[in-house]
Structures are given as structure tokens and as C-alpha cells.
Amino acid sequence: MDGHKIRNMEEFAALSGISRPTVSKYFNDPNSVRPSTRKRIETALERYDYRPNIYAVNQNRRLTKNIGIVVPYLADPFFAEIARTIERRCLDAGFWPILFSAHGDQGVENNILDSLRSLRPAGVLLAPLGRASDRKAVELFCRDVPTVLFDSEIEGIGEAFVGSDNSQSIGMIVEYLCRTGEPPCFFEMPPVNPNANKRRRAYVQAMERLGHTPHVIHVNGSGWNFEEVGHSEGKRVIEAGGLPSDTLLCSNDRLAIGLLAAAYEKGLRVGHGPGCALRIAGHDDHPFSRYTCPPLTTVSQNYDAIAGHSVETLFRLIEAGGKAKARETTLFEGRLVMRLSA
């Protein structure tokens, strides 16, 4: 590394003995220049430590190398995990991932879309808030920017959707619970997104298929504080007495975590062993659910597959010019994770 800083590409090109347009071409695609000149540029690169000015680059490129990642709630480790995986893959493919969280708020989500628009990203991976989303705003956004939706579906919006097969996963755990004890009742999550309703319906269908009467416990409470909802509503339900079943299937793990706390507080022993008053199961295989007491029986979502397939779909979309021939929906199956809670 030499002493003085390089100011611009002009200067770097001069120092490496190559013309600026060729250097520019190199940075757009190192393979587009002759191997010998590529070597010379890379040698100079080591000595002078130069990087093109991103702002100038992005101003002049029709499309940037940015990829927007939008999640509804980053304080949920599920989204933190999935965002991490997506980031990694974008970087590996030579893109610049930019992460946003709507923090459960429609206004914030809309602002993010606005910001994103002016960033002119090559594409966007969007896990929308769901019910709280401004459908019109999201739709307009998707018209301008190549977007793949994931986790939470909004019918007809975006070029593709990647998520998990709630019908399969809920069906599977319902069947498991029925085989191993009392048929479960369903502890619903606040209907923040379509997954809430899909899971409820999947539960009802599975129960009816198996010849049992479904019981859905509706919860009061909204927003993304699922643990709190699970806890307060769990206490309410337990205190009220008369649960239709000793087995509770929760719409997601965070709800189950809150419910476990409520059961503990009420002195109800949870588990599938003898002496247990309650079985509790969740959905998602949240990063912390293996450390609950007792560890949570749940269905794991295929994080890697969802993240990976979302990204690949977006890359294909970008290469195809931003418009897909048809909107494709991909659902990944869940995997039963048997632990001690049910």
C-alpha cells in the first residue's frame, strides 16, 4: 500500500497503466477484460487500495447492485436468522444487501418502501407485515421494483412468493398430537398476517379429517408481542377453566413460550410424561424453543430452504429483466421436532 490515497478512477487507471474505461469495465465484470490486463489491474489494486465511489457508480448505473431485505420485525429471532442467511447469499453473489425492519408498524413499512424506491435496488426480498401492510402501497412498489415476497403472502402481489406449507405442517403436528394423546385445541395468534388464518384453517381441516371436533381459542391482543399475548391470554384461559383439551397447539412458538410461562405460573406441569397436566406445542422451531422448560415440541420451518429459494428466485428474476412470466408460489414443508412439551 502506497502512501497517498487515490482520488478517483482516473488516477488509479493512470497508476496502473490502463485506460479508465477499461478499468471501469473491469469493476463491472472482472472477466470482461483480457486476463493479462486483469492481472495488471489486480496487482495495482493490491498496491494502491482503491475502491470506486459507490455513489458515482450507482448514479450512473441504470440499476444498482443493491438488494433490499425487508422484514416485519427484526427483534424476532426467526427473522433475524432468515435475514442473516439471505444477507450471506446476496454478498456471495456480489450484491449489496440492505436490511430493513418495519418494527411491526405500517408507517415504517411504507417509509422503507419509499426509501427503497429511491435506492433503485436491483431487487427486493420482502416479508410484509401482512394484515397491517398498506396493500395499495406494496402493490405500487412491486410494480416499480422486482420483488419476491416471502414468509407472509399477499395474493397477487410481487413476482413470486416463498413460504412454508402451513397446511402440511399444521396437519402433521395435529396428527402427531392426536396419535399421542388428546386431540389438541388451537391457541391462535393475533392475526397480524395471513399465516395466522392459514394455520387456523389448517388446524380445523386436519381435525375434521381425523374425525375430531376442532376448538379454536381466540386471543385478545394485537401486535408482535406474541410472548406477552401468550402469557396474558394463557393465564386468562387457564383461570377461566374448562379448556376443551389438555393439549394446546399454538400458532407459533413465541406464543407457546408465553403460554408455557403462564402454565408455570399457574402450577400446571407441562409435558407428555406422567404427572403432566398440559401438553403444549408450537410452530416454527424458533431458535430459543429448544431451551424452554420443558423444551418445546414444534414444527421446524426450513429456514435455509426458504431463504435460499427466495434469493435464487430473485436472482433469476433480475436476470430476466425484473418481470416473471408467471407468479410462482413455492411452499416448503415443515419437519416435526419432538421435544418434551408434547
Place this chain on the structure above:
Amino acid sequence: MDGHKIRNMEEFAALSGISRPTVSKYFNDPNSVRPSTRKRIETALERYDYRPNIYAVNQNRRLTKNIGIVVPYLADPFFAEIARTIERRCLDAGFWPILFSAHGDQGVENNILDSLRSLRPAGVLLAPLGRASDRKAVELFCRDVPTVLFDSEIEGIGEAFVGSDNSQSIGMIVEYLCRTGEPPCFFEMPPVNPNANKRRRAYVQAMERLGHTPHVIHVNGSGWNFEEVGHSEGKRVIEAGGLPSDTLLCSNDRLAIGLLAAAYEKGLRVGHGPGCALRIAGHDDHPFSRYTCPPLTTVSQNYDAIAGHSVETLFRLIEAGGKAKARETTLFEGRLVMRLSA
């Protein structure tokens, strides 16, 4: 909103009947133009929906309005929470927060610093990895970019540090534990950052001050999977038998969560009531620790204060031109959160 899109500031200025330089001035500071012209611009803004091209703006400004936020591990809800608070405050102050997570990896952290450098941010709020940080790289970075460190201290680096007063908080909970039962032994976290060592030392000092013999339980394991470390090491320690005390103070809540799982698995009842074999306490007041079974007694870090003061310090720093007269360190006290686990 009129039909056709505005291409640039020139066009927008023409349509609103104002000269471009004045419009430019407006966007830099709406109050820097006469109220009457401001009105005219804002009226036009409603009709035409124009936004300056960020890339062009950032290329020409000496300093951008970007603020980098770097955390070591975003899948930890503690950092997700604090990042959220910081983001909000930056936006309110008219800045563009850009969030990065090092995902516990030195290479990633270094790449982030590199990217950040070329983003020419007005300032950076950095919670470094700690021990895993490339000290030299961070130091060089801080020389070029106004940076406030938070959460994890690196002596002498950055223009300021904001964190929690481990000595106070650990001292307080040690004293509480001693007053209410057996003096605790200390379940150490993997020494990923200085907080690990500071907390251990604070524990030892507090115990000696109170006339007790400190016992530190060293853990094997590294990285940021604290729950896993707490769980596996907890099982190991319990199986080995001969714990020096029935009270365990964990270096942080995530470790305690893992330890709670281990105790549960081993059939040890945790809590401060009768019939309990173990008391477990944590540190941080992790968002989930009120939902553990039993709920975790811990020390809450003052998230808001740490986030708020970090941001304010950075803003002052930016206004002062990026260099502080002296490096100031601010530590916030923790608050004892008594729950059922100890």
C-alpha cells in the same frame, strides 16, 4: 400528483417556479429559505412527488446524512432492540440509519467497516465484537470516521464509549443474592468481549467486599451461542456434582436460559421458594427472560438510556466536526429485576 415523473431537480425547480440552487438549498435545510418560497416548494412537492437522487446528493456532499449502526450479533434480541431504538432516533434527527450485523464473525465485521468507509457516513455507532474484533482495523476505521462505541468497550478507540456499569450492576445483584440465600457462584460466559471479564472481576470484588469466597465456574465453548453453552456446560457442571453453592449468577441472561434448561432436564427445581434446589440469576433483562420458567431474576440494562446517550453523543460529535476534545466514557447503572428464579 400529476401524470409524468419528474426527472431531476432542474425540472422540478422549473415546475415550481423557483431556481434550482434555491431548491437545492431547501432540501438541505427547509428553514434556510424564505417562508414564502418554502411554501411554494412544498406545494409543488405535493403535486409532483419529487425526491432528490440520493446518489447524486451523496456524491457531492462532503459528508452524507448516513449513520452506520453496527452490532455484533443481530439474532440476539438485546441488540435487535437497541438497534431499533437507535434507528428511530436517527430518523427523527433527519439521518439515514444503516444497520449491519457482524454475525459474530471478525471477517464480516471488517467487511462492514470497509463498506462503511466507502459510504462516507456522518458517523457510526459501533458495538464491536470485542475480543474477536480486529483491533487494528477498528482503530484505523475510527481514525477516519467519527465513531461512538457502545456496549462493548475497546480502550482508547473511538471518540466515546457508552455502556453499562458492570461493576455496579453485578455488585448489586451479588449483594441481593447474598442477602436472600447462599452467596452465589459465578457462571461465566465465553469471553467474547470485555463485558465477560469485567463482570467476572466485578463478581469477585463484590464477593470479597461482602466477606465471601468467590467461586467462578469456567465454561468451555466459544462464540455467541450462549444458550447452547449454558445448556451443555450447565449439564456438565450439574452432572459433575459438587457445586460450591446452590445459587448461580450467570454472566448474562442467554446463558441463564440455557442453564435453566439444563436444570430442568436434570430435574432440579429452580427458584427461591421452598423445595427449590437451585437459584439462578442472570444479567441484561433480555426480552425473553420474563417468560422463562421460572421467570428470571436479573439486572436490567437501561436500553433506552444507552441507545439515547450513544446517539446524542454521536450527534454532538458530528456537529463538532468529528473529533471530540476528550474521549468520554458513560456508564449507566442497572436495575435489579426480582422474579422467581432467585
Place this chain on the structure above:
DNA sequence: ATCTGAATTTGACGCGCGTAAATAATTAAT
């Protein structure tokens, strides 16, 4: 040595905006 297609160089223009200096218009106070 000659040819050919590909790679490179040269020169020039454009992107959208910040900013500075000089000039003109507006405001407020005398």
C-alpha cells in the same frame, strides 16, 4: 508476414446535484 476478430484506448458526453460568486430582488428599518 498477413489477416482477422477481439480487446483496448481515446475522446467526449451525460448523469443529477452541491456550491461558489456575482447580481438582482425583497424585506425591514430609518
Place this chain on the structure above:
DNA sequence: ATTAATTATTTACGCGCGTCAAATTCAGAT
């Protein structure tokens, strides 16, 4: 109405790079 101070406009240049057309050089094969 006159003056001084503030605010706008005009004009012009610069930022760092993408990209295009034309001219040139290159590598490899004949």
C-alpha cells in the same frame, strides 16, 4: 423614500463514473 441587510437568481464549474463511437492495438491463426 432611502438605505442596509437579507434572501433569490443566474451562471458556471466540479464531483466520479458509465457508456458510446471511432481509432488503435493486440493475440492467435493462416
